[in-house]
Amino acid sequence: MAAHPYRLAVEVHNAAYRELGIDYTFVYFGITDPEEGVRAIRSLGIRGMNVSMPFKSAVLPFLDRLDPAAKAIGAVNCINNREGNLTGYNTDYIGAMNALEEKVTLNNSQVALLGAGGAARAVAYGLVNRGALVTVFNRSVDRAQQLADDFGLEVGGTLESFPGKKRFTILINCTSVGFNTPDECPIDGTSLYQGLIVMDAVFLPVDTELLKRARSAGCQTIQGVRMLLHQACGQVELYTGHEAPIAVMEEVIEREIRKMSV
Numbered sequence: 001m002a003a004h005p006y007r008l009a010v011e012v013h014n015a016a017y018r019e020l021g022i023d024y025t026f027v028y029f030g031i032t033d034p035e036e037g038v039r040a041i042r043s044l045g046i047r048g049m050n051v052s053m054p055f056k057s058a059v060l061p062f063l064d065r066l067d068p069a070a071k072a073i074g075a076v077n078c079i080n081n082r083e084g085n086l087t088g089y090n091t092d093y094i095g096a097m098n099a100l101e102e103k104v105t106l107n108n109s110q111v112a113l114l115g116a117g118g119a120a121r122a123v124a125y126g127l128v129n130r131g132a133l134v135t136v137f138n139r140s141v142d143r144a145q146q147l148a149d150d151f152g153l154e155v156g157g158t159l160e161s162f163p164g165k166k167r168f169t170i171l172i173n174c175t176s177v178g179f180n181t182p183d184e185c186p187i188d189g190t191s192l193y194q195g196l197i198v199m200d201a202v203f204l205p206v207d208t209e210l211l212k213r214a215r216s217a218g219c220q221t222i223q224g225v226r227m228l229l230h231q232a233c234g235q236v237e238l239y240t241g242h243e244a245p246i247a248v249m250e251e252v253i254e255r256e257i258r259k260m261s262v
């Protein structure tokens with residue numbers, strides 16, 4: 001089940017299976033009924049299915065099992081069919097952690113997490129499990145509080161409350177601000193400072209306004225496409241049992257995102 005744009009996942013997965021020499025074909029189904037979607041996996045014997053927003057939580061009641069991480073996050077982005085047994089997994093958190101860990105050690109890091117939706121929940125789960133100390137900022141403070149209660153985080157307040165002081169080592173944007181809106185930034189750029197590592201979960205455009213402002217302020221940056229790439233690798237590994245061909249997948253993601261950006 002996927003919302004538009006879906007072509008990216010089709011191209012990336014099929015490139016991975018070709019490279020691995022595995023006879024799988026990844027196709028897009030425009031299913032909008034989560035129960036029917038899961039039933040189709042069973043009746044058609046589909047090997048695995050990706051799930052995107054807004055269905056990541058809606059499919060949960062129809063699965064046989066949840067991976068412990070997916071259970072804690074409360075959302076799945078893929079369903080693995082093993083002999084008719086359907087298990088839900090969340091590779092968004094794996095994608096985010098792998099993207100971060102390419103640049104930074106997370107244990108004991110002080111992280112400002114912007115957002116309290118599905119992506120923020122996945123990222124919060126991964127960070128807490130790696131020993132990071134997380135403060136959440138969100139437009140709706142009650143949702144920030146709920147996320148903080150679920151994962152043992154601090155609440156920093158609204159997005160405007162993000163302090164321009166050097167309290168944090170990492171800032172992660174998990175709001176949807178900036179998605180397909182290249183001029184929008186979730187926080188005031190003047191609150192960014194040298195030494196901060198800034199990751200944006202938003203991957204379209206690849207270089208968001210937040211990342212541009214962060215680089216101008218002397219921050220290291222991590223693009224949302226790194227998270228996207230690593231979460232897709234996690235899915236390929238679940239479906240095939242083989243290490244994902246990351247170089248090939250990266251090339252295809254870059255090519256497809258370029259097409260989506262024009």
Ligand SMILES: NC(=O)c1ccc[n+]([C@@H]2O[C@H](COP(=O)([O-])OP(=O)(O)OC[C@H]3O[C@@H](n4cnc5c(N)ncnc54)[C@H](OP(=O)(O)O)[C@@H]3O)[C@@H](O)[C@H]2O)c1
Binds near residue numbers: 159
């Ligand atoms: N790179 C990747 O692999 C990857 C994976 C998953 C998601 N993502 C991206 O992450 C972003 C969030 O996805 P999601 O699934 O978490 O969405 P979601 O569950 O709908 O959550 C959206 C979040 O953005 C906030 N928000 C939305 N519009 C806002 C605005 N105008 N001003 C301030 N805050 C606003 C919401 O705040 P409220 O709580 O106040 O509504 C909420 O915290 C999307 O852009 C998505 O594409 C990337």
